[in-house]
Amino acid sequence: MSESMETTIRDRARDLLEQEEVHCVIGYERGPRGDVRPAFIYQAEDAERLVWNQECGHNLVVYLHDRKLPLRKGEEPPRVAIVAKPCDVRALNVLLHEGQVARERVFVIGIACPGMWEDGEGSPLQARCRRCKERVPVLYDTLVGEPPEVEDVEEDWADLAELEAMTAEERLAFWVQEFQRCIRCYACRQACPGCYCYECVAEQVDPAWMGIAIDLPEVFFYHVMRAYHLAGRCVECDACERACPVGIPLSLLNRKIAKEVADLFGYRSGGDPQTPPPLATFKRDEDLPL
């Protein structure tokens, strides 16, 4: 299945580039060391480099951040094609809501996704894939692959059970211990499709919301602030957690907030490009459970 999907992706990419419908196809390739990595195909003959398998875990939507601008002054921004799994497409929907990307500038090569391996062939699927209920993206310009058989997925939020069973003090101690390791590299932010601020609060000098120290008070503030800025926007793709060099379980933090948003607003982000996120929406007659 993977092989024929791979062929289809290459064919689509080749066509798009030959017909000059897009400036670039963003997909996946295998590097000389054997690991899968993002690929940027500009020439039709390079479409051969594209691969598709269960190691294609990166959320490529993050690369739409720096393709918003025209290549040359006075021109339109370039059109790109992007290989996107269901979780990636949810992130795209968030960017569409927020006017960060124009729909007509993105050609979505949607993937009917079998799930990503945790650690190479034969290993279990990643946590986000084990809990995934949708294997077909909600938006695409072309769909590659047959909708796979969806396994009996775990009940939602099971990963949060241990955290939620803790008292507030225990939960604080847990996060303090996790954030001790944080080196404030910002890999989590940079890998996140939802983080596109020109100047992050964490780095702003005027006003200086936080200092430059790579220390607990600052890193704690940074992570909680980022999680709140993603409330109602995070699509739980776990790109942040995968990027972290010291293994901080950021998924728990973002998912906990996503659960709060789901409970309060009945909303999960990225479901479609029209419904705006609740925290960015003002309704006069808002009826919140208190």
Place this chain on the structure above:
Amino acid sequence: MKATTRKDLIAWLTRLMEEYTVIAPAVVGDNVLYKRVASTDEIAFDFTRTDMSPKEHFFPDTQAILAITKGHGEVSLAEPPLEREQVVFGVRPCDARGLKVLDALLLEHQPADAYYAERREKTTLIGLACPEMWPGCFCTSLDSAPDEAGDMDAMLTEAGDSYLVQIVTKKGEDLAASLPLSKASQKRPQPKLSSESASVPSQEVWRQHFDDGVWARLADRCLSCRVCTYVCPTCRCFDVRDDVTQSGVEGSVIQRLRAWDSCLSEGYRRIAGGHDPRPTKMQRLRNRFYCKFHYCPQDFGPVACVGCGRCIVACPVSIDIAEMLGDVARLVDET
């Protein structure tokens, strides 16, 4: 060649902890990091390569470089207290070489960095030879080896139940004076070398290919996540900013902080007023590689890469410094 037993080594390290801050590889969550240890039980003797280099013990990720007190129209400055003597145990040859590179960058040209100088002077490096080269390692391509002792004060090589001991400097000799040593009964085992290598292009090649398209292609997938900079043994860019810790009618207490920064950061070169000579991701990524392989050799002598492979392992999008060197070398073949 001298040798010591594992038992004697552990006893010696335990004694050292009374007088020195002993730093050694230790398990922290899913990582192995050089950490201050209070007991030899914390030491991960069987580690391969730590996830971060030991540079943080010489160039801390956050350091108060000045204590400032303001009040009643007066200002007073104080420098941080003197550092304690340190021993870093288990340094790998690549990381010891990394410190030699930092020495060139921070100490060679006057004025020297006083903070790094103090820690460096007060630290003894007791290294541990690598039994083999691991995926990503390419120290042998950069004038070093998994058992290169020359950049340490003393180096141990594990051989069964004992450790072979090479004393390199007077500092190492002094510290090891209390370590029971006997004549080695075996030859020092040779490390298993890997077939991985990287050819480092000449300075002229770097100069000629600054505007080549290879940099834009590499930068395409870079996330500017900066992990490479932070795990690297030789990266030393830093930020400085004042932090007001206490403020009131009587005055304020301020720390001038120095913290790690990365040249890959967006806005790294943007001045107040808005001008930025390095506005694109490509320019910043290219600058980092040029700094390591062209600018540092020109300005300070050594290549600022030790082939430790950490950036290769840590990069979330598999930007591979050894592969990059190969790409640049290929450019020469093609012209």
Place this chain on the structure above:
Amino acid sequence: METTNPMRPYLGTLVGVKDLATDIKLFQVELNDSQACERFTYLPGQFAFLSAFGVGEAPFGLASIPSRGPALDFAIAKVGTVTAALHAMEEGSIVGVRGPMGNCFPMEEIKGKNVIVLGGGIGGAPLRPVIHTILDQREDYGHLTILWAARHPSLLVFTDEYDDWRAAPRTELHLTVDQGDESWTDNVGLITELLEKVAPSPENAVTITCGPPIMIKFVMLTLQKLGFTAEQMITTLEAKMKCGIGKCGRCNLGEKFVCVDGPVFTYTEISQFLESFV
């Protein structure tokens, strides 16, 4: 650690704070410690870091020369947090000073030559020591042509000195603004247009330029058109800095550090940079 620590500032007192132009002030600093005063010998073109304690520090060109007095002059525009903190200070405030840093203008080497000084906006600040040196040693230098520009008359710096400059022998001053106001009667236009109009001769001459990077770039091109060689064109660049002593790795243009290899560079050097300063 002793006071050989180059990251530790001297303490200085603001002995003068004067408005120069809109959001531009002249700060005059005297170092508190007499030993520090003795150690702080500086030359035209050098710079120092000023600390607004509690906010941070930033590099500024020295706009004075030691022979004219003990105060260190800095002409500073309010553009960021450190400059805003400085602008809020009154005379008597304590600041930190680290320096002097950088290389200097080749005032000795250019003796006997005609000197053309081109200053754009706040870029005039590091050029003031050049003008003062030449005026104070008038016989040692040839003809002095000063081209001074700003976006608007309210942004011209050192206006109270223009009469002195004009009054000096073999010295001419030309002013221009991008946009005039009701009382402006002098040139209107870019400094490059003024430069083409004045058209100084490259014969036995050097040019010293400072201003926004884009201005430096176009002035260099115009000077080339007028027949100046790269070696005759001297400029001083700025960059974001944190240490000023070649340690923090930030201010490089290719393998050159603006803080230790500069900030003064000839156009010959600049054309060999791998990176553009613009």
